[in-house]
Amino acid sequence: xxxxxxxxxxxxxxxxxxxxxxxxxxxxxxxxxxxxxxxxxxxxxxxxxxxxxxxxxxxxxxxxxxxxxxxxxxxxxxxxxxxxxxxxxxxxxxxxxxxxxxxxxxxxxxxxxxxxxxxxxxxxxxxxxxxxxxxxxxxxxxxxxxxxxxxxxxxxxxxxxxxxxxxxxxxxxxxxxxxxxxxxxxxxxxxxxxxxxxxxxxxxxxxxxxxxxxxxxxxxxxxxxxxxxxxxxxxxxxxxxxxxxxxxxxxxxxxxxxxxxxxxxxxxxxxxxxxxxxxxxxxxxxxxxxxxxxxxxxxxxxxxxxxxxxxxxxxxxxxxxxxxxxxxxxxxxxxxxxxxxxxxxxxxxxxxxxxxxxxxxxxxxxxxxxxxxxxxxxxxxxxxxxx
Amino acid sequence: xxxxxxxxxxxxxxxxxxxxxxxxxxxxxxxxxxxxxxxxxxxxxxxxxxxxxxxxxxxxxxxxxxxxxxxxxxxxxxxxxxxxxxxxxxxxx
Numbered sequence: 169x170x171x172x173x174x175x176x177x178x179x180x181x182x183x184x185x186x187x188x189x190x191x192x193x194x195x196x197x198x199x200x201x202x203x204x205x206x207x208x209x210x211x212x213x214x215x216x217x218x219x220x221x222x223x224x225x226x227x228x229x230x231x232x233x234x235x236x237x238x239x240x241x242x243x244x245x246x247x248x249x250x251x252x253x254x255x256x257x258x259x260x261x262x263x264x265x266x267x268x269x270x271x272x273x274x275x276x277x278x279x280x281x282x283x284x285x286x287x288x289x290x291x292x293x294x295x296x297x298x299x300x301x302x303x304x305x306x307x308x309x310x311x312x313x314x315x316x317x318x319x320x321x322x323x324x325x326x327x328x329x330x331x332x333x334x335x336x337x338x339x340x341x342x343x344x345x346x347x348x349x350x351x352x353x354x355x356x357x358x359x360x361x362x363x364x365x366x367x368x369x370x371x372x373x374x375x376x377x378x379x380x381x382x383x384x385x386x387x388x389x390x391x392x393x394x395x396x397x398x399x400x401x402x403x404x405x406x407x408x409x410x411x412x413x414x415x416x417x418x419x420x421x422x423x424x425x426x427x428x429x430x431x432x433x434x435x436x437x438x439x440x441x442x443x444x445x446x447x448x449x450x451x452x453x454x455x456x457x458x459x460x461x462x463x464x465x466x467x468x469x470x471x472x473x474x475x476x477x478x479x480x481x482x483x484x485x486x487x488x489x490x491x492x493x494x495x496x497x498x499x500x501x502x503x504x505x506x507x508x509x510x511x512x513x514x515x516x517x518x519x520x521x522x523x524x525x526x527x528x529x530x531x532x533x534x535x536x537x538x539x540x541x542x543x544x545x546x547x548x549x550x551x552x553x554x555x
Numbered sequence: 556x557x558x559x560x561x562x563x564x565x566x567x568x569x570x571x572x573x574x575x576x577x578x579x580x581x582x583x584x585x586x587x588x589x590x591x592x593x594x595x596x597x598x599x600x601x602x603x604x605x606x607x608x609x610x611x612x613x614x615x616x617x618x619x620x621x622x623x624x625x626x627x628x629x630x631x632x633x634x635x636x637x638x639x640x641x642x643x644x645x646x647x648x
Contacts, residue, residue, distance in 0.1 A: 428597075460642055467637065
């Protein structure tokens with residue numbers, strides 16, 4: 169294991185591997201450490217969705233940029249990450265929701281996201297198996313999409329290594345070395361790595377890393393909430409390609425896996441804060457109640473697997489991205505609240521540019537994601553969650 | 556052996572011995588990543604057929620002892636169940 173690097177990235181999920189790749193691309197000498205195998209924390213447990221349909225300017229702008237990155241990512245990484253623009257379809261059950269959709273659409277359109285209001289009949293054309301009778305309208309953006317989280321993390325890591333980055337899996341950080349408010353490196357269970365820059369990309373575990381650096385654990389109050397998914401046997405391609413979600417139905421959603429065609433079903437039921445990822449039966453009952461109401465034919469489809477992961481949530485469901493002013497050389501990109509995978513390409517690029525160049529061309533609003541906002545009690549408007 | 560002479564290891568997702576060996580030769584030797592890149596153990600049989608074989612392939616190719624290679628997490632349900640049964644809604648039709 170190397171004992172010295174310019175930058176150490178802690179956390180080998182989609183965010184950490186993206187940061188490592190972009191740093192290596194800019195010529196930085198970077199090491200990434202991951203306590204398990206790559207992706208095992210949250211990325212490999214996610215529902216694959218990538219959307220721009222947020223309800224605030226900062227997230228919409230970042231995600232519009234990210235979709236442009238996703239479109240070219242397979243080519244750039246020379247590995248197919250299976251990105252497809254199959255859209256996100258939100259469905260309204262009340263007139264109030266239809267009005268809210270109209271407001272959302274205005275905001276999306278203002279920033280160039282082509283969301284539009286559609287009728288239940290149009291929704292049924294997009295998702296032939298949809299129980300359209302129960303909905304009044306749809307909020308439809310065909311340019312949202314999905315990708316393969318496994319392949320994405322692998323592709324970022326592979327390309328990072330090709331560009332000279334070192335990646336150490338099964339390597340747990342045990343301490344952060346800080347002297348005179350300057351970061352000097354990290355101690356791991358496999359030895360010490362000296363570095364002038366350390367990036368905390370540990371998402372649900374980020375507060376533990378912050379504490380090692382001498383910060384209060386509540387300085388950035390990220391809490392892990394267990395969210396679960398079930399997956400069905402494969403269906404013929406094209407049956408439920410977009411992510412379909414009536415938010416009023418307990419934030420439930422269904423989306424066909426872009427690779428094998430199995431349907432991923434999720435719902436808003438959460439447990440926590442907890443690091444426990446044991447699947448629970450109450451989730452299975454709840455999620456299938458809603459999924460079979462959205463798509464009645466799912467009743468006849470076999471459930472193959474259930475698993476749990478985390479939303480590493482902040483109080484406003486927006487991540488903490490940027491420099492930590494108390495310690496020179498200490499950066500964070502964590503607390504993605506269920507949006508880490510979809511944001512990974514642009515966040516990795518912005519962080520790498522911030523570290524190497526001191527600024528970025530990515531339309532990432534640093535003020536909005538400021539890691540210091542929580543200690544000032546200054547929360548952002550809550551980022552819209554789902555998928 | 557399949558008609559093309561390929562040796563199928565994962566029957567659910569039709570993954571061949573050749574594909575697994577090629578990935579290991581590229582340096583991907585962790586069963587967790589092999590599972591996710593090739594989708595072994597992610598089909599209806601939950602890896603009952605393929606995972607023991609994949610472990611022996613990794614052991615042979617890497618020189619590790621099979622005991623050192625931990626099985627990936629087993630997921631519920633152990634056997635596929637129609638969603639309608641789980642929501643108690645299969646008698647209506």
